[in-house]
Amino acid sequence: MDQSKEQRILNSVSYNAIKGDAESVLDCIDKYCSQKEWAMNVGDEKGLILDKIVKEADPTVALELGTYCGYSAVRIARLLKPSAHLFSIEFNAEFVPIAKEIIEIAGLEDKVTILEGHAQDIIPQLKTKYNVDTLDFVFLDHWKDRYAPDTILLEQYGLLRKGSILLADNIGFPGAPDFLKHVRNNEHYECTHYPSHLEYMKAPDAMEKAVYLG
Numbered sequence: 001m002d003q004s005k006e007q008r009i010l011n012s013v014s015y016n017a018i019k020g021d022a023e024s025v026l027d028c029i030d031k032y033c034s035q036k037e038w039a040m041n042v043g044d045e046k047g048l049i050l051d052k053i054v055k056e057a058d059p060t061v062a063l064e065l066g067t068y069c070g071y072s073a074v075r076i077a078r079l080l081k082p083s084a085h086l087f088s089i090e091f092n093a094e095f096v097p098i099a100k101e102i103i104e105i106a107g108l109e110d111k112v113t114i115l116e117g118h119a120q121d122i123i124p125q126l127k128t129k130y131n132v133d134t135l136d137f138v139f140l141d142h143w144k145d146r147y148a149p150d151t152i153l154l155e156q157y158g159l160l161r162k163g164s165i166l167l168a169d170n171i172g173f174p175g176a177p178d179f180l181k182h183v184r185n186n187e188h189y190e191c192t193h194y195p196s197h198l199e200y201m202k203a204p205d206a207m208e209k210a211v212y213l214g
């Protein structure tokens with residue numbers, strides 16, 4: 001059976017990255033996806049915005065919706081302090097083992113827990129099954145029409161606290177209009193827009209930061 005694109009990305013990381021060196025894993029994926037095969041990683045340009053917001057948040061407990069190959073999980077986890085942890089939710093059973101392997105090559109397996117399932121099914125379990133109190137940082141990068149309903153779930157399950165930072169990818173393209181409608185002109189959120197470009201392309205894209213005000 002032919003290998004998937006995601007398997008080919010893992011092959012490239014496994015062969016070219018320096019084991020235990022998160023930066024080299026990111027560089028390898030960015031090189032492969034800009035020169036060989038495009039893939040929907042947040043990428044190097046929007047990755048710098050992600051880095052900035054993660055450093056600002058300095059989260060103890062972080063959540064990512066949409067692991068894919070683990071690129072943004074590596075990006076986030078490499079910046080976490082020793083006591084901090086990232087939970088990343090992925091439903092696609094083909095992506096999970098690839099992401100786990102890439103995260104392990106980066107040497108970050110102790111900082112990241114991949115939760116297999118749909119966000120709408122896992123979010124309600126975070127407090128009870130995964131002992132989460134509240135989330136300090138959330139990166140939204142899964143199905144764009146799920147950003148809004150899953151943000152509402154986070155609110156309803158008491159997972160957000162004053163100052164929790166949400167960062168959403170692809171506000172420009174493919175776009176997440178319902179999410180923007182929910183967080184902008186909403187007294188419970190303070191929003192900031194970050195214009196950028198689609199990963200590995202010249203096309204415009206953007207990220208949105210939404211700080212929960214309680």
Ligand SMILES: Cn1ncc2cc([C@H](O)c3cccc(CNC(=O)c4cc(-c5ccc(F)cc5)cc(O)c4O)c3)ccc21
Nearest residue numbers: 040066067068089090091117118119141142143146170174
């Ligand atoms: C419910 N639930 N819970 C967990 C969970 C996890 C997943 C998967 O990780 C998954 C699978 C497929 C698609 C996505 C969303 N991502 C995108 O669709 C995207 C597209 C493009 C783009 C841009 C230009 C193009 F021409 C084509 C695609 C650029 C981007 O950065 C993207 O993030 C996420 C899905 C639902 C999930």
Ligand SMILES: [Mg+2]
Nearest residue numbers: 040141169170
């Ligand atoms: Mg994305």
